[in-house]
């Protein structure tokens with residue numbers, strides 16, 4: 087039995103429209119399923135925790151964006167129940183990173199005919215993320231995007247990436263880089279003037295920005311991108327290069343790999359995981375190797 091978790095508000099209603107099409111196909115092809123609709127934030131996590139107690143669960147399938155997938159991951163983690171995804175949000179970076187088709191029919195084919203793959207998952211104080219955790223500028227941009235009205239507008243016309251860019255420009259006007267201390271696998275890095283630290287299990291965030299091009303989901307390591315020592319103008323000029331992952335050639339960008347990080351900063355900095363705010367510094371982030379089964 088396939089269990090579907092549908093977030094009707096994802097992608098400004100696109101998830102619900104996609105579900106109606108998926109349901110028709112499931113009925114036509116006589117595939118047994120059950121469906122739940124989320125009613126509030128974090129409801130998906132509660133639903134998934136109940137479903138994983140049942141027998142004969144073929145997969146729990148999130149129909150929504152990265153926020154919905156994030157909540158499903160936080161309920162399914164610690165079990166061997168496979169996660170399925172029909173991407174229907176504005177960003178869909180988890181699907182993009184795993185090569186799950188963004189077309190819902192192709193994604194359903196992959197779900198029904200594919201094999202489960204085991205991937206790593208990031209852990210920030212017992213909240214799990216699948217794509218990227220961003221600290222500093224990124225945390226502020228995620229917070230601003232999620233509160234904005236323009237996110238709804240752009241995701242309804244499938245241009246979710248634009249809303250992240252508008253938020254990034256807004257945050258840029260006021261943001262002050264910070265001196266931080268980063269401990270990566272017991273090695274200390276004292277970093278002045280840090281704009282952002284992105285800790286990636288998969289390459290993409292912000293609707294297709296290639297922040298950590300060489301992040302691999304099953305190598306037991308994060309790829310970490312640190313942006314520092316730049317004026318606002320230099321940072322602004324670097325931003326478009328992230329679309330293709332070319333920012334990594336800049337002398338202001340450091341790319342590292344590691345399993346465990348500790349981030350210390352005099353002012354608390356917001357942290358997002360999969361685009362959802364999940365805490366602030368100081369914090370520890372660690373990779374959980376081979377922790378999630380995904381149909382992809």
Ligand SMILES: Nc1ncnc2c1ncn2[C@@H]1O[C@H](COP(=O)(O)OP(=O)(O)OP(=O)(O)O)[C@@H](O)[C@H]1O
Pocket residue numbers: 093094095096097098124125126127128129150151152153154155157174175176177178179241246361362
């Ligand atoms: N019934 C509901 N009403 C309002 N919000 C909900 C409801 N159900 C879930 N949510 C919340 O909706 C938020 C956004 O969902 P999601 O991220 O899937 O869509 P999106 O923002 O369009 O896509 P993306 O994250 O890929 O940009 C999540 O934080 C989730 O907690």
